[in-house]
Amino acid sequence: MNFVYLSIVVLIALGLYAVLTKKNLIKIVIGISIIESAVNLFLVVLGYVEGGVAPIYTLAPSEKMVLPTPQALTLTSIVIGVAVTALMLALAVNYFNKYGSLDVRSRRLMK
């Protein structure tokens, strides 16, 4: 189990590294997606029961089910993530069309 939490921390660090240092808008979006995956992984792991089955009535042979709530949370978070990523990419496309570059340093605000 600890291995999973370690990988969550590593993934968040990787994502933050991308957001903090990469100058390409698409790479920043990728960094955010990595953080999001890490957080989703964290939520799913919370509900994990060793040897448990999917929390569905028809398939339940025993009392051992994984918790359904974290899965619902993760699903919601994934749906929101799709919308956010799509919006970020759309804005990046527009940025590229108007500025001719995907580099964050070609900004025109706050100079």
Place this chain on the structure above:
Amino acid sequence: MVFGIETGVGTWNAIIFAVAFFIVSIVVYILSRLLFSGAHKEGEQAKPFLSGNEEVTKQHVAASNLYWGFTRALKSYYDVVIPAHTGIINDYIGWFVIVLAIVLILVEVF
């Protein structure tokens, strides 16, 4: 209390303020009429004295020309703060991470 609020030390009442303001304005107006009735209305003496420069009336003072003295006086402060506003998104998140680290240490220690 409909009009006023208690501030803990005193009270604030906008209506009383407005009435007092009105009365004081009338007094000042009457005094000015009495005191300045002998002042010159036209001629050289009525004009403002602009350090001996020609009086300019048709010129607009634009925004950039205002408060240069203030920004000059605080130059060492502005030289630090304004370059910190890079406009690069990485730096925005960088500040978030820095503040998060500081607050985390504060909260965990105390």
Place this chain on the structure above:
Amino acid sequence: MKSKIVQTVANIVIPFIVVFGVYLVIHGHLTPGGGFQGGAVIASGFALLLISFGIPATKRKLVETKLSALEAFGLILFITFAFLGLGNSFFYNFLANSGLIFGDPVPHGINLGNLNTAGTLPLMSIAVGLEVLAGLSIILLVFSRGERE
């Protein structure tokens, strides 16, 4: 990009993708899946269409205005079911165990699963499925504008 092999394979695979997506949507209350997942699977079928047949051919089949009408319809359907529960509370499952459509009581123990259960949940996941498939297809079409032919 327009290779014959890809087009032939796409022709065979796309119906299966769409059917699988529909299955995910309407079995959302019995098996893993549901509105979002099924809608996303169907939209991925449309993405395959976009890649294999090119943008102009796809745009003749998938019209953006119709898709956005479908999206609005799905959303309105979803919120209507939520409103219909207002007799008790918002989102109240008024169809469950009522004997009407999707109104059978849920059988206990291990069983094959009865599709006709769970009340408003399957209806809502159908609404969500419509919305997601339309929304994601619109996103795909919008992003394909940047593609050079």
Place this chain on the structure above:
Amino acid sequence: MMFPHTSVLIIAIPLLTAFITPVVGKVIRPLRNVIIFLSLLLTFGLVISLAWDVYSFGHVVYTFGAENPGITLPSGYSLPIRVIFNIDGMSVFMALMIAIVSLVAFVYSIDFLKKERQDKMDKYYTLLLLMCVGMYGMVFTGDLFNLFVFFEILSIASSALVAFRTSGEASEAGFKYIVISSIAALFILFAIGIFYSQYNALNIAAIAANLNFGVLDKLALSLLLVGLAMKAGTIPMHMWVPDAYGESPAPITLMLLIATQASLYALFRISFSLFGLHANLALLGWILIIFGLLSMFVGVTLAIPQKDIKRLMAYHSISQTGYMLLGVGVGLAVLNDPTAFSNYGFKAMEGGIFHMINYILYKGLLFLTAGAIFYRLKTKNLDEMGGLAHRMPFTTLFFIIGALAIAGIPPFNGFASKLLIYESVYAFNPFLSVIAMLVSVLTLASFVKVFQSAFMGPDINKSVKEVPIWMLVGMGILTLLIVLFSLFPGLVVDTIIKPAVIALAERQAYISAVLGGVL
């Protein structure tokens, strides 16, 4: 017997209208504005009725999907499992602000964006209504995960609207805004996961009742605190504010103001209702005070050299947010000390929360006047303006009232709330009060600059006319409210501010509204 579904209809009606809008826009275009206006008006009425319920009966709870909205705990459970709205005085205070602002923003948009393509406007109104939904949800919800969901709805809708003008600068501002929002939201979600792992609950009241405030809870506290502070635009995480406020259309800037207030509300909710019973409140209060001090001072000093009118005002909104953090922070710092709290802490919180609604009114008015100038001159550069008082008399009047109110000149409402903050903060720590007054002076100075360079001077922009009627109506509503709030500050404080402060300070009541008397 009150109507039980008021609170949920406040969310549901704008949501339904948001989805209907594109359909109506395609079929019967003239009807679209009427429908949106009616739904916003209806929502406004519902908010007032909900406020009435809360002020007469106390907490209002609403359980989604339950047989009866009042059943928060299903029989046999000790923790709530459904999504619950937990509405108290602070929530309805925020909801009242949202209702006023969304109406004004809509009325102003009718003329302000008349020349845009109409199918684009359909989407604009959909997103505007979704912003309302997100904000109402954020202030009503009693569930942490639901808070995250509404937070994200708000972020997505507002960043799409920031980029509404589709220029390169607008896309850049929108991109920065969505990156900031999603990073903040992901860390908030991480904190929510930490709570769920320990207490198996997502309800704020249930978590607050069982909180043990260990190392993990402290981590969650700092994640929530900093994430929400970034979304509220406090220094040094404020840099998205001038970008987003500067590039968005004026009505959207107005909505963004209230969006940052919603984040501030969540910040207060977390510090009072969630951690208020266990955390080291002096430290928490001082963190808010430091955020507030930095925001006040750095915000106003950065505003002075600005040349772009909307960026200048954006820096001022950062600085005004500092006042609220200062007032509420002082209240939080002395919350566990009954004598100090009753001597000055309560008044400080009253001042901070009264400042929130004053700020929305006058800052919104100022941004709308900046939008009016942009509408006629097509520029935001102060150097290119001048002599507008000759051509736009009403806008000038509105600007003067807004500028006097923000600078805290008596007898306007800004003075009333600032006076409350000055006097109570002086009793806490005189140094803080002095800084607050200095910032007020600098605020006046920079608005004198704007007034001088935009409205005074010779009549150099001869082709400019006064703005169309609906824009004047929008600004007029806010001006009227400012005048009313200036004349009757006592009435406002007694009816809506006091219940909000009491709702934050009485932390046990928030918990027992959901969990009943037992703990």
